[in-house]
Amino acid sequence: MPFAALLAATVAHAQSNDTGNVSPALRTAVAAYRAGDLAAAESSLRALAPADADAAAWLGAILLERGLQREGLRLIQQSADAGSAEGAHRLALVFAQGDGGTPRNDARAVELFTRAAEKGHQRAQLNLGTLYLRGQGVPRDLIQARAWLEKAAVNGDPYALYVLGRAMEESLGPAAADAVRAANLYRQAAEKGHPLAALRYGMALADGTGVKRDAVAAHRWLIHAQQNGVPEAALALADMAARTPASRDKATNEKMLQSVISWLEVAARAGVPSAQFKLANAYYAGAGVTRDLAQAQLWYARAAQQGQTEAQNACGIMLVNGAGGAADPVEGYKWLLLAERGGHPESRTIREKTVGQLPERDRKRAETLAQKFVPTPELPVDPTPPRLNPPKP
Numbered sequence: 001m002p003f004a005a006l007l008a009a010t011v012a013h014a015q016s017n018d019t020g021n022v023s024p025a026l027r028t029a030v031a032a033y034r035a036g037d038l039a040a041a042e043s044s045l046r047a048l049a050p051a052d053a054d055a056a057a058w059l060g061a062i063l064l065e066r067g068l069q070r071e072g073l074r075l076i077q078q079s080a081d082a083g084s085a086e087g088a089h090r091l092a093l094v095f096a097q098g099d100g101g102t103p104r105n106d107a108r109a110v111e112l113f114t115r116a117a118e119k120g121h122q123r124a125q126l127n128l129g130t131l132y133l134r135g136q137g138v139p140r141d142l143i144q145a146r147a148w149l150e151k152a153a154v155n156g157d158p159y160a161l162y163v164l165g166r167a168m169e170e171s172l173g174p175a176a177a178d179a180v181r182a183a184n185l186y187r188q189a190a191e192k193g194h195p196l197a198a199l200r201y202g203m204a205l206a207d208g209t210g211v212k213r214d215a216v217a218a219h220r221w222l223i224h225a226q227q228n229g230v231p232e233a234a235l236a237l238a239d240m241a242a243r244t245p246a247s248r249d250k251a252t253n254e255k256m257l258q259s260v261i262s263w264l265e266v267a268a269r270a271g272v273p274s275a276q277f278k279l280a281n282a283y284y285a286g287a288g289v290t291r292d293l294a295q296a297q298l299w300y301a302r303a304a305q306q307g308q309t310e311a312q313n314a315c316g317i318m319l320v321n322g323a324g325g326a327a328d329p330v331e332g333y334k335w336l337l338l339a340e341r342g343g344h345p346e347s348r349t350i351r352e353k354t355v356g357q358l359p360e361r362d363r364k365r366a367e368t369l370a371q372k373f374v375p376t377p378e379l380p381v382d383p384t385p386p387r388l389n390p391p392k393p
Helices: 003-012 024-034 038-051 053-065 069-081 085-097 106-118 122-134 142-152 158-169 179-191 195-207 215-227 232-242 250-270 273-285 293-305 309-321 329-341 347-355 360-372
Strands: none
Touching: 024 038, 024 053, 038 053, 053 069, 053 085, 069 085, 085 106, 085 122, 106 122, 122 142, 122 158, 142 158, 158 179, 158 195, 179 195, 195 215, 195 232, 215 232, 232 250, 232 273, 250 273, 273 293, 273 309, 293 309, 309 329, 309 347, 329 347, 329 360
């Protein structure tokens, strides 16, 4: 999964079950809100809001969710103006997401997250650290990102542990990657039920990155991630199976190959572009499946439409040659152009050999199509944090 997508839920939502920034007087109402009982939450918070700026902020959030934008924004702004960290955090979320008809303003979101974070608001610290990690609304800065994420993770919040793990995997300037620390953070978050952390920890165990290689534990964590809504885990399971050393027993090797194909199909059908490309390769070569060039072209095309450069190159070649069915030189030339722009090392040579076969009108049409191309991801980006589901002992 792309880096941005893996982190997208962090800033976009703030309803995790942490209670560190919720005063005892508000916990019943906030619990009702998080459970989806907006009516009970609103009733309680309306009674508290006149004398409690934090209650006003939570009430404003509920009203925004109900579509009462004007009143909701007014309450959140009043709460922030009164010095409430929850109010500043909620107002930052408004600017980070462009809620309530407010234009998105990342720089303003950073300013407000900082105000709340400096007052100890852990969800604001997490969101601020994430923005520094992304370089969104502020120059990308791993040192600042890690500093805020460390604060957010101090009490073991799994969402903060996960994003801190991602930050520890990165290198930028004086901030070096620390694979050992990253793996440990993923383990902690995975044990608390974070499915994306289970994916990252499983991959670390499979590769021996930052932790001793353990194929059995890796398989267990990747299965847990896959069963909890992370289709990339199926691709990781396929890659693990593909790396299994060949056996002298033909039946064992065939079983391993079928496992690879099965996991690739799970990931590909779920929309993982790299899995689609690898499944297309299998159909093209007849590896683990009956050779089927039409199926290969179908899976190359799905991955290509998502922006996968290798698939764009393969799709272009097949369409130019008509290997998977009817030839379509214009569409093939388009994909070759896109693959070349994406940095594929062979696409330019293949495209230049093709250009002489295309009338100028068709070439220009293909160039126009390439210019208008916008990748279409198949995997949905859920704006809510992944649901926590700790593995059974």
